[in-house]
Amino acid sequence: NKEFDKIPGPPGFFLLHNTLDFLMDPVKMFYYFRKLCNQYKRLFRLKIGPVKVIILHNPEDIETVVTGTTYNTKGFVYDFIEPWLKEGLLTSKGSKWHQRRKLLTPAFHLNVLTNFKSAIEENCQKFVENLKREISSPKTDIAPYVNDFALNSICETAMGTRLDEEDNSFGKMYKNAIYELGQFAVYRAQRIWMYPNFIFKFTSIGQKQENILKILTSFRDRVIENRRNYYNNVNNNFVEDLYDKDNNEVEFGGKKRMALLDLLLKAEKDGVIDAKGIGEEVDTFMFGGHDTSANTLQFTMMLLANNEYAQEKVVKECNDIFGSSDRSATMADLAQMKYLECCIKESLRLFPPLPVITRKNENRNYEIPAGTECAILIFDLHRSADQFIEPHSFQPERFQTEPTWHPYAYIPFSAGPRRCIGQKFAMMELKLALSAVLRRYRLLPVTKPNDIIFVTDYVLRVKEPIYVKLEERCI
């Protein structure tokens, strides 16, 4: 306690400490944290109810936390998504996490990702087609389009099912349900009296959450069961048969493609995961894999709309790769989209989809007392003037040369053993989507980066919609 109290931080209010700060309006709270980072240069502490948190925004401290094995456990804010994700890869700890990470890592190997590409590509085409209806609009709120694209893509690659093939209203309900669960988790995190489960479940939000979880689980279980039956009835060598002798993807039953779920079902047959575990991981990929990508797409499109030079450079790069052909991108093409990659990386620097991550220190350590949580402010780390020249401006070129910043000053996918497992997947998806959009449309500025007002949430959220204007390019 003494060690913790020695760390500087806002004084808070008597026995409630900093609990009341957390009740702040989510917009005010976002800027309050930025102010604290400026005030306390290296780190600061907060006491929220019974929880003690040290807030880090300095690369050396962050390196210690993310690379060490001491901090394998996630912080208390993850408790509020636990009713949904249970002990999936994102939320589990210790040996359970280790075993799952080992099992799932091959599913994200570059060779395997190739198998998901065609499903994402089809969604890119739909995404680009859907945007066509906006051509004559003076401005377009891009969020519904990017959300639709990202959710359809992850649904198809994680579960092998198309939301628009499902009963239409069900697809919509599923999307809303995922969104609402995120909102409920933030609402609860702000209110310490809702922390205990036995209280939360009697609140109106708690009851709504329970109903939503029933919908999500029944949809997910139906998809898993269909896929399992399909394999059991039609094909016993499922995963092996998804590749031909040259390791190319083969269509399955005329339309089924390989999904992450297939690898999980194979693992179930091999006895390394059970049905409950499959459910947890499918939910985890749905949660981890859509909002983050949609968010990055939205910010990157807005940044490119505001930076004609960078946008035209990306278009030229695409023209050099594709010429006048309207063919879709191969994996080799994606590897050549080097400048687009710099733009995505710079967008992730300015607008990291997960602006804060947390860890719990379960062992006593000379500086940080056991039981203390560490919150890593990725948003502030990425905008540190000590690390980046003109930290608030969009300069993709900074990624064209060797980094001039500390290796842990740029961590949009986190780092160390618990770094994002979907990083390569996300890069592939983002390059496919952005190159498809930019080959077809010119993006013109409406919302400017400095106009954006942020809202505190798990994912970097904005108060007002982000608008761009779309113009068809002549090919």
Ligand code: HEM
């Ligand atoms: C631009 C897109 C993405 C960003 C910026 C991103 C960022 C992150 C970050 C910062 C973490 C660490 C979270 C923590 O420490 O609490 C993480 C973990 C994770 N991400 Fe991503 N992610 C992205 C896309 C994806 C995709 C597409 C998937 C799945 C297909 C995915 C699945 C996961 C999973 C399962 C974990 C937990 C890994 C573990 O603990 O072993 N992510 N991601």
